[in-house]
Amino acid sequence: xxxxIKKLAILGSTGSIGYQTLEVIRLFRDRFEITCLAAGNNIKxxxxxxxEFQPRFTFCSDNTKVKGKDGHLSLEEMSSRxxxxxxxxxxxxxxxxxxxxxAIQAGKTVAIANKEILVMAGEIITSxxxxxxxxxxxxxxxxxxxxxxxxxxxxxxxRLLLTASGGPFFSHPQSKLTDVTVKQALTHPTWKMxxxxxxxxxxxxxxxxxxxxxxxxxxxxxxxxxxxxxxQSVIHSMVEFIDGSIKAQLSIPDMRxxxxxxxxxxxxxxxxSLSRIDFNMIRELTLEPVNYDQxxxxxxxxxxxxxxxxxxxALCAADEIAVQLFLENKIKFTDIARIIETVxxxxxxxxxxxxxxxxxxxxxxxxxxxxxxxEGQ
Numbered sequence: 001x002x003x004x005i006k007k008l009a010i011l012g013s014t015g016s017i018g019y020q021t022l023e024v025i026r027l028f029r030d031r032f033e034i035t036c037l038a039a040g041n042n043i044k045x046x047x048x049x050x051x052e053f054q055p056r057f058t059f060c061s062d063n064t065k066v067k068g069k070d071g072h073l074s075l076e077e078m079s080s081r082x083x084x085x086x087x088x089x090x091x092x093x094x095x096x097x098x099x100x101x102x103a104i105q106a107g108k109t110v111a112i113a114n115k116e117i118l119v120m121a122g123e124i125i126t127s128x129x130x131x132x133x134x135x136x137x138x139x140x141x142x143x144x145x146x147x148x149x150x151x152x153x154x155x156x157x158x159r160l161l162l163t164a165s166g167g168p169f170f171s172h173p174q175s176k177l178t179d180v181t182v183k184q185a186l187t188h189p190t191w192k193m194x195x196x197x198x199x200x201x202x203x204x205x206x207x208x209x210x211x212x213x214x215x216x217x218x219x220x221x222x223x224x225x226x227x228x229x230x231x232q233s234v235i236h237s238m239v240e241f242i243d244g245s246i247k248a249q250l251s252i253p254d255m256r257x258x259x260x261x262x263x264x265x266x267x268x269x270x271x272x273s274l275s276r277i278d279f280n281m282i283r284e285l286t287l288e289p290v291n292y293d294q295x296x297x298x299x300x301x302x303x304x305x306x307x308x309x310x311x312x313x314a315l316c317a318a319d320e321i322a323v324q325l326f327l328e329n330k331i332k333f334t335d336i337a338r339i340i341e342t343v344x345x346x347x348x349x350x351x352x353x354x355x356x357x358x359x360x361x362x363x364x365x366x367x368x369x370x371x372x373x374x375e376g377q
Contacts, residue, residue, distance in 0.1 A: 009036035012090035016194040036078035079103035113139035122216030144258035145236035145249035161238040163230035180333035190233040208301020296337040309349040317365035318343035342372040
């Protein structure tokens with residue numbers, strides 16, 4: 001039987017998820033054609049990718065240096081092309097929001113690795129996806145796990161149980177976090193990720209965003225979403241059904257697995273390069289509750305989620321600014337939570353029912369975050 005070739009638009013190809021997506025595609029070149037490829041500032045690596053995969057269209061921060069076979073397109077044009085079967089959004093921050101909306105309006109299947117898209121515009125994204133019959137596929141390991149657990153199920157969901165590794169500072173008392181260095185914060189115990197996501201994992205802010213994503217992806221109230229610390233990162237998330245049964249998805253921590261699942265959906269494909277669990281080598285699998293006082297960024301994210309309206313937009317903007325300042329050694333690790341809290345306390349909520357509302361809220365929150373960072377020095 002002839003295999004179907006999917007035509008892809010990959011946005012964020014030089015980031016961690018982008019790299020790993022291309023790793024999977026290299027093993028299955030007969031199943032995919034990269035029609036559009038987009039990156040940011042890493043022109044050197046992007047040029048190598050373009051030379052290898054020969055996309056028709058490209059986009060990067062300097063379009064004069066790298067060019068696809070048929071030229072350049074904007075991210076929105078790439079995402080909405082009629083010949084694209086799957087749009088993979090692996091950008092960071094708010095960059096992926098407008099391309100995601102363009103893809104959904106065009107009725108595309110969209111695989112999302114960018115947390116901010118659903119956190120900032122979950123209501124718009126999900127309602128628009130229904131309206132335009134667009135399919136949203138999660139790439140995050142936690143949401144992919146929930147998605148896999150729900151396949152074939154029609155029963156009511158009692159709880160979603162999202163797992164968190166706890167990051168590199170799980171055992172650190174709060175008093176010792178002031179002097180955390182960028183290098184220490186970027187040393188994750190189990191996952192290899194981009195810098196922004198790794199810092200968000202160190203503060204556990206990422207779990208707050210994942211709770212918001214899960215709320216929109218699976219239409220689950222926040223009171224039925226629980227976060228548990230799972231240091232081994234083998235159980236990627238669980239679903240409890242109304243009868244008390246719990247399904248879990250387990251695998252070695254490797255982002256290529258959820259990426260591959262989204263790429264080939266609804267198929268499952270054997271990939272010999274992916275490691276398998278050897279239960280003879282696993283000494284224990286532990287689950288424990290979160291100490292929210294130890295992780296104020298997570299606590300703030302969940303508070304913003306429950307408040308709703310424009311709070312999640314301000315939340316994302318504040319974190320993006322704070323994390324960038326920390327990576328530039330301009331603030332302390334503990335200042336990240338302080339800046340987020342300041343922005344949320346000063347935020348005047350509104351109903352972000354349009355993209356313009358989201359972007360203006362985002363811009364204002366960034367200004368307040370920068371001011372809070374300066375005043376705190």
